[in-house]
Structures are given as C-alpha cells and as structure tokens.
Amino acid sequence: MNRSRDDDxxxxxxxxxxxxxxxxxxxxxxxxxxxxxxxxxxHGHAEDAVQNAFAAVFKNLEKFDGRSALRxxxxxxxxxxxxxxxxxxxxxxxxxxxxxxxxxxxxGCRIEDRWTTVETPESLLQQTQTRARISELxxxxxxxxxxxxxxRDIEELSTxxxxxxxxxxxxxVKVRLHRARAALKKLLEPLIRGQxx
Amino acid sequence: xxVPKKTLMRRLHGAMFKLPLMITCEALEDFILAxxxxxxxxxxxxxxxxxxxxxxxxxxxxxxxxxxMDLAKQGLEAESQVLPEExxxxxxxxxxxxxxA
Ligand SMILES: [Zn+2]
Numbered sequence: 250m251n252r253s254r255d256d257d258x259x260x261x262x263x264x265x266x267x268x269x270x271x272x273x274x275x276x277x278x279x280x281x282x283x284x285x286x287x288x289x290x291x292h293g294h295a296e297d298a299v300q301n302a303f304a305a306v307f308k309n310l311e312k313f314d315g316r317s318a319l320r321x322x323x324x325x326x327x328x329x330x331x332x333x334x335x336x337x338x339x340x341x342x343x344x345x346x347x348x349x350x351x352x353x354x355x356x357g358c359r360i361e362d363r364w365t366t367v368e369t370p371e372s373l374l375q376q377t378q379t380r381a382r383i384s385e386l387x388x389x390x391x392x393x394x395x396x397x398x399x400x401r402d403i404e405e406l407s408t409x410x411x412x413x414x415x416x417x418x419x420x421x422v423k424v425r426l427h428r429a430r431a432a433l434k435k436l437l438e439p440l441i442r443g444q445x446x
Numbered sequence: 447x448x449v450p451k452k453t454l455m456r457r458l459h460g461a462m463f464k465l466p467l468m469i470t471c472e473a474l475e476d477f478i479l480a481x482x483x484x485x486x487x488x489x490x491x492x493x494x495x496x497x498x499x500x501x502x503x504x505x506x507x508x509x510x511x512x513x514x515m516d517l518a519k520q521g522l523e524a525e526s527q528v529l530p531e532e533x534x535x536x537x538x539x540x541x542x543x544x545x546x547a
Contacts, residue, residue, distance in 0.1 A: 280528070282537075304544055367510060426479060431475075
C-alpha cells in the first residue's frame with residue numbers, strides 16, 4: 250500500500266471528520282468482512298467483528314506508528330476481533346483430526362493411491378459450484394486446525410504471529426498447520442483428482 | 447489436543463541425524479512442513495530428497511498436498527470476495543455512529 254495515501258487517510262481520520270470517517274469505512278469494510286467471514290463462517294458474527302475492529306482502529310489511531318502499512322495493521326486488528334468472537338461462540342471441545350491424517354502400513358510405508366493427473370486450481374475454479382464446494386470441505390476441518398490453516402495459509406500471517414494470536418508455541422503451530430494441510434489434502438482429494446463433484 | 451512433542455523429537459534425533467540415509471515415509475511426514483519452508487539443515491534436506499527420489503507414494507502425496515493448499519487458497523479467496531456494494535449500509539452507519547458517539 251502507498252504510504253502517502255495512508256498518511257492522507259490518517260490525517261483526515263484523526264480530525265474525527267464524519268465524511269472522512271464514512272469514506273474510510275466504505276473503503277475498508279468489504280475486505281475486512283471477507284476476512285472475518287473466513288474465520289467466523291457466519292455473516293452476522295463477521296459484521297460484529299468488523300464493527301469491533303473499526304472501534305479498535307479508531308481507538309488506537311494515535312498509536313498507529315506507520316511502521317507497517319495501514320492495511321496490514323488493520324488486518325491484524327480484524328483477525329484478532331474475529332478470533333475473540335470465535336472463542337466466545339465456540340461450540341465446546343476441540344475435535345480430533347485423526348481420521349483425516351495420512352495412512353501408513355505397519356512398516357511405516359505410506360498408503361497412497363497413484364496420482365496420474367492433478368487438476369489445477371485454475372481449471373477447477375472456473376465453476377462457481379466448485380468454489381462453494383471447497384468452502385464446505387474446508388469447513389469440515391476441526392476449528393482448532395482450520396484456524397491455524399486460515400491464519401497461516403490464507404491470511405498469510407507468520408508462524409510467530411499465529412502463535413501469539415492463539416497463545417500457542419511456534420512448534421505447536423507448525424504441527425497443527427501440517428496436520429491441517431494433510432487433512433485438507435484428504436478432503437479436497439476428490440476435486441483434485443478431477444472426479445465429479 | 448495433545449502434541450506429540452516427544453515422538454517428534456525422538457524421530458528428529460533417531461531418524462534424521464543418523465545414518466543410514468534412508469527414513470520411512472512415516473518419519474518423512476514430520477519433516478514436510480520444514481522442507482516446504484526451507485527450514486531443514488542441508489543434510490536432512492538431502493535425506494528428505496533421497497526418500498522422494500525412491501518413493502512414488504511420497505512424491506504423489508506431496509504433489510497432492512501442495513495442490514490442495516493452492517486450491518484452498520485460491521478457492522477461498524474467490525469464494526469469500528465481498529464487493530463494496532455488498533457491505534450492509536447499517537453496518538457502515540453503526541460504525542460511523544459509534545465513532546461520533
Ligand atoms: Zn515414502
């Protein structure tokens with residue numbers, strides 16, 4: 250993001266001007282909603298998260314030091330607000346992922362059907378129904394794994410950032426990320442193999 | 447969730463740091479993330495790649511693992527796009543009002 254553009258936005262915002270505020274909200278609300286929806290999977294909760302995130306942004310405007318881009322800073326804020334709501338709304342215990350992990354025989358050899366072709370995302374994503382199907386399949390990941398995958402692979406936070414947000418060790422984040430990806434591979438396999446939906 | 451820290455560490459020391467240079471697929475599994483993030487020391491990387499050379503199953507697996515990551519990323523981004531005109535007006539009003547208050 251353009252630094253001087255950030256400065257202009259911030260200067261107008263800091264005056265508390267209503268028009269500037271509304272312009273700013275319109276400019277950022279859409280992408281923030283998309284982030285919150287990916288984490289929360291619920292439109293109503295996502296709107297709450299975005300509202301809370303804007304409140305936090307306005308509250309901390311003076312503290313924003315410009316060392317990161319404005320959008321990067323706001324991205325961390327909306328992720329954090331979404332995670333707080335997710336914790337509140339969480340349906341009970343963490344679920345195991347064992348059934349979705351790779352299979353090995355007694356000698357430790359992998360059991361894996363031969364892959365002759367692998368469908369590319371480009372060809373798969375041409376169909377709207379495939380996109381919806383991908384979302385549904387990712388939603389089948391247990392939340393405690395899905396969130397790590399979301400934050401690292403989709404929101405592109407660093408391992409250290411994810412560890413801090415989730416109050417986990419970096420080692421634990423890495424273990425979970427790998428398992429989440431392995432489970433994801435199993436879930437998405439029917440699509441990637443190019444079979445019918 | 448229980449973290450198999452001990453198992454991981456045992457495998458780290460048992461399988462990777464010692465010769466012979468062959469490891470099982472199951473042992474390789476624990477190093478996939480580090481391999482993809484270029485976090486493996488050179489010797490371990492060599493062992494990892496040697497396994498891939500001789501193991502069709504792990505090659506296929508890794509290919510599908512990466513394809514799933516790409517598909518998830520691109521798929522979610524395409525699916526969860528929110529257009530500016532789709533942002534509810536009452537959300538914008540609420541945010542602006544909250545700041546005015
Ligand atoms: Zn193998």
